Amino acid sequence: MVYxxxxxxxxxxxxxxxxxxICMQYLVxxxxxxxxxxxxxxxxxxxxxxxxxxxxxxYSFTLEDLExxxxxxxxxxxxxxxxxxxxxxxAPIHGWEHCNACYKQDKNCRQDxxxxxxMAMHEEFMRLYRKMGMLxxxxxxxYLTMTYLxxxxxxxxxxxxxxxxYCNAVLGARTNFDGTFATCxxxxxxxxxxxxxxxxxxxxxxxxxxLIQTDLEWDVYGFAxxxxxxxxxxxxxGTAKPTTSQLQKLNSAIxxxxxxxxxxIPGSTPEAPTIEWAFGGRKPKREVLIGERELxxxxxxxxxxxxxxxxxVYLGCPHLNxxxxxxxxxxxxxxxxxxxLWIMTNPWLYDAAKSMGYVKIFEDAGAYLMSxxxxxxxxxxxxxxxxxxxxxxxxxxxxxxxxxDDDNRLQVxxxxxxxxxxxxxxxxxxxxxx
Amino acid sequence: MRKIRIRGRCEYPGCVEAEALVSPKPLQGFANVxxxxxxTTERNHPLFKVPYKGKVLVFPSPRGSGGFMVYGVGPNKPAxxxxxxxxxxxVLCALQAHVPSMTDFERDPMEVIExxxxxLVNADEGYIEITxxx
Numbered sequence: 001m002v003y004x005x006x007x008x009x010x011x012x013x014x015x016x017x018x019x020x021x022i023c024m025q026y027l028v029x030x031x032x033x034x035x036x037x038x039x040x041x042x043x044x045x046x047x048x049x050x051x052x053x054x055x056x057x058x059y060s061f062t063l064e065d066l067e068x069x070x071x072x073x074x075x076x077x078x079x080x081x082x083x084x085x086x087x088x089x090x091a092p093i094h095g096w097e098h099c100n101a102c103y104k105q106d107k108n109c110r111q112d113x114x115x116x117x118x119m120a121m122h123e124e125f126m127r128l129y130r131k132m133g134m135l136x137x138x139x140x141x142x143y144l145t146m147t148y149l150x151x152x153x154x155x156x157x158x159x160x161x162x163x164x165x166y167c168n169a170v171l172g173a174r175t176n177f178d179g180t181f182a183t184c185x186x187x188x189x190x191x192x193x194x195x196x197x198x199x200x201x202x203x204x205x206x207x208x209x210x211l212i213q214t215d216l217e218w219d220v221y222g223f224a225x226x227x228x229x230x231x232x233x234x235x236x237x238g239t240a241k242p243t244t245s246q247l248q249k250l251n252s253a254i255x256x257x258x259x260x261x262x263x264x265i266p267g268s269t270p271e272a273p274t275i276e277w278a279f280g281g282r283k284p285k286r287e288v289l290i291g292e293r294e295l296x297x298x299x300x301x302x303x304x305x306x307x308x309x310x311x312x313v314y315l316g317c318p319h320l321n322x323x324x325x326x327x328x329x330x331x332x333x334x335x336x337x338x339x340x341l342w343i344m345t346n347p348w349l350y351d352a353a354k355s356m357g358y359v360k361i362f363e364d365a366g367a368y369l370m371s372x373x374x375x376x377x378x379x380x381x382x383x384x385x386x387x388x389x390x391x392x393x394x395x396x397x398x399x400x401x402x403x404x405d406d407d408n409r410l411q412v413x414x415x416x417x418x419x420x421x422x423x424x425x426x427x428x429x430x431x432x433x434x
Numbered sequence: 435m436r437k438i439r440i441r442g443r444c445e446y447p448g449c450v451e452a453e454a455l456v457s458p459k460p461l462q463g464f465a466n467v468x469x470x471x472x473x474t475t476e477r478n479h480p481l482f483k484v485p486y487k488g489k490v491l492v493f494p495s496p497r498g499s500g501g502f503m504v505y506g507v508g509p510n511k512p513a514x515x516x517x518x519x520x521x522x523x524x525v526l527c528a529l530q531a532h533v534p535s536m537t538d539f540e541r542d543p544m545e546v547i548e549x550x551x552x553x554l555v556n557a558d559e560g561y562i563e564i565t566x567x568x
Binding site: 026033034035055056159160161176177230231255256258259261304379397399400404 | 443445446460462464465466467468475476477478482483494495496497498499500507519520521522523524525526528529530532535
C-alpha cells in the first residue's frame, strides 16, 4: 500500500493534467514494485536520459503533449541534467563528422551523415526541455561539469550505472537508479533503498594484498569488488586515496561487475570517517579478499583477444575529465597515431579542451576528440575494426555484447591508458598485468 | 514428482507456470542483452545466446547498467522473473515487463531451482512452487 499526500492523490486523479498523471501513475507503480511505502520530495538534482518520453510500453506521452505542457510554463521541479546524447541513436554531440560508425551497425544510419546527425539530436524535444529548465549537458559523467552538485544528504534521482555510486558514495547525496522524466519533473521518487540511512551502511569488508593506487588497479579492483559483492555495500580497505579519475574508474567498474549503489572508503568518502562508522557500529556480514589472484582473474576476464594486432583505440569511458584530456594532449603532442584513436569527453568540456588547443593537438596526431556518447552506446565501432583497445572495464565488458555472432566478433584489448596510447602509436598491444 | 513451495515478496503481480531458465551468474543488460533476439549477449556467460522467451528467468541478481530493463522489453520477454537479491535494476525491469516478478524469498531459490524445472510463480499470493524434473 502506497501512502500519498492529498496533492499527490489529486495528481494521480488527473487534476494537474495528463503528463503529471502519467508520471504519478508510473511512480506509484514503481513504489509498489520496490516495496516503498511513500514518495520522497527531492531536494537535490536530477539526471535523465532524453527524450525519455516513453517510460515503457505502458507509460508514455507524445511530443504534442509535451508542447502543451511547456506552453503552460511548467518547469522541472529540481535542477535536471540530460544524460548522454539523445536516445536511441546516441550520436556524438561534437566530432560526429569524424565518427565513421553506424548506429547499431546499420549501414543506413551513419553517424557522420549530417542528415542522420540532425535527426539524432531530437531537437524537437530538447528545445522544449530547455524551456522547462533542463540543462542539456549530455554526459554519462555529468558530475564533472554540472557546477551544481547535490550536497550531503540531499535526495536526488539520477541514472547511469557509474553515476549512482558517485552520487551516494563520493558526494554523500542519496539516489536510487531511477532518474526519469517522472522523477525529475515532479521532483519525487520512491522512498526506499539509498534514500534511507539504514541501507547506506557497509555490509561487506573488502581487503587486499597490494595497495590499490594506479588508475588501472582501481579499474580492475572495482570490477572485481563488484563481481564479489553484487548488490551489497562494500567497505574498501587497503587502498590509497583515489583521484577524481580513479573515482570515475572505480564507480564505473564496480557497477559493471556488480550492482553497487554505495560503498565506503574509510578516511576518504564522506559517510565513512572510520571503519566502525562505515559499518554503522555493526560487524560486517562477511569479509572478501581481493588479492593478487582475484585481480589477475578480473584483468583476464576484461581482456578478450587472440591477436595483438589492434585496429582502433577508444579512451573515454566514463567521459574524460579535463585533467585526463590535458595529460593525453601532452602525451600525444608531436606524435602520430598508426590506427584510429577516439577520445570521448563531456560536451561542455569539449569547448574547454578546444579553447586550450587540445582538439588541434589530437587532430595533428591523427586522433579525434568527440563528446556525449561512446561505442557501446552507439552499438558499434567503425566497420572493419575487429580488435579494439580500451582502458575501461565498463567499455571492455559491454562493447563485445554488440557483436555476439561468430562471423562478426569483436575482440578487446584491455589495459592502462599508457598501454592504449602505445597501441595507438604502434598498432600493437603490449599491455600486461603487473 | 517432488513439489517445493517457497514464500517471497511480490514485485509485480500475476500468476503463471512455465519452465525455469536458471542463470548461475548475475545478468547484465544494456549492450549485453538483445531484446529483438531474446537472449543475453554477454561474452563467456552461461546463458550466452540461450533464449529466455516464455521462461521463468531465475537469477541471483542483476548487475551493470540501467539497460538491464531491456530483459523486460518486447514480445520475447520471459514469462516471469525470480531473483535472490533485489536492486533498483529489477524495479526498472518489472516496470517494463508487467509479468509476475518476485524476490526476497524465505529460502534462496537459486539453491532449489534447476533449468527445466516447472515453476509456478504465484506473485498474487506471494509464493513460488517448483515441480522438480525427474
